[in-house]
Amino acid sequence: MTYNIRKFSIQDRADVRRLCCETAFLESDRGLIFKDDELLADFLSLYFTDFEPHSCFVATDGSKVVGYLIGSIHIPRMKRIIKRRILPSLLVKVFYRKAFLNKTNLNFFFRCVLGFFKGEFLVPDYSKEFPATLHINIDKSCRGQDIGGRLIEVYINFLKQQQIKGVQLSTFSEKAKNFFLKMGFDILYARKRSYLKSVIAGEVTSYVFGKKL
């Protein structure tokens, strides 16, 4: 099978959002954790697809999107936009979609708040040395065919052209951990998180990886 890697275009948005939901929460049954794909996709991908699409790439098989890498070259700006523009509108959306009336979602919100107060979401700021970030996901049926590796390579070349000196990312997948180590990333930080405890056995470890360019 030959796959094409190209820049993201707005026509890919729905596919990216679908893949994003399918691979969320370590690919466990997401309906047991959070029941609203629209909100989930907004939370995970909206900044990248709508505010920085020029830093995003997709892998295609013909016209079908089989993987994506969504990125940002400026984490502080990304955080500012998420805080000032995305989170407030997401909060409104949570209310008008009545997402909080669902028991599963309430449980998830409660666990996130608990995790927040336990300090589980606090991560050191690496954005000076590693100003860029990425999220990558490949369709389950297309993994192990060098698509992820090629997307990382294309993104790193793109970052080098922009003279970005480092890239970081977060994941709590042990499988992805080995992939990123193979791609030359180093572990900068690791911390246990408990908010998925009810659905994924035990606590998961959240990793931050970094690679100097």
Ligand SMILES: CC(C)(COP(=O)(O)OP(=O)(O)OC[C@H]1O[C@@H](n2cnc3c(N)ncnc32)[C@H](O)[C@@H]1OP(=O)(O)O)[C@@H](O)C(=O)NCCC(=O)NCCS
């Ligand atoms: C992790 C992921 C992006 C890897 O993409 P992929 O297309 O399957 O990986 P590739 O085939 O390009 O592999 C590239 C190299 O990494 C290695 N690799 C891939 N997955 C690996 C794993 N789980 N453990 C160890 N090595 C791995 C491959 O062997 C290959 O090495 P080689 O070049 O020496 O043969 C993909 O499996 C995925 O989307 N997983 C689910 C979602 C996820 O965890 N995303 C990351 C969170 S941000």
